[in-house]
Amino acid sequence: MLATELIYDYFGVMSDRCNFPQLLAGHGVRPTPVRLAVLEILGEAEQALRTGEILKRLRTRRRVNKVTIYRILEDFTARGILRKVSLDDRAAHFELACEHHPPHPHFQCLTCREVQCLDPVPLSRMWAEIQGPLGNRADRIDIRVAGQCHKCREGQ
16 A cells, blocks of 8 residues: 555545545645645535634644645645635635536625535536627636525524
């Protein structure tokens, strides 16, 4: 068994579809335990997470330096491993950007600030609906829907 497989097995299955050591290797990144743990946390999350949320979850598993996590998140974003999602609260949220986690719109509750991932919509379909100017090419469309989630509505 390879060292990367041992690291992967140590942390368990991080996603039912993603092989994180292989994902990192494909981007020329060494799969260290901390890097794999960051991907595991994002793979387990049901929504995009703030840096502080990632750090808090990571610290339940191991000791880590906050600066190291910031560097990992920025490096992974620059390499296309993660997507940085900017939402209304100005804090960056991060989510996986692999083939199993396609770009998608987000819903943010204006009351509790919770972020929910919505079903992906193909970029070509969105661009056709928006009726972009002829000759332009859309490489990315970020959509944030704001409103009140069902939990907050029920609590009123």
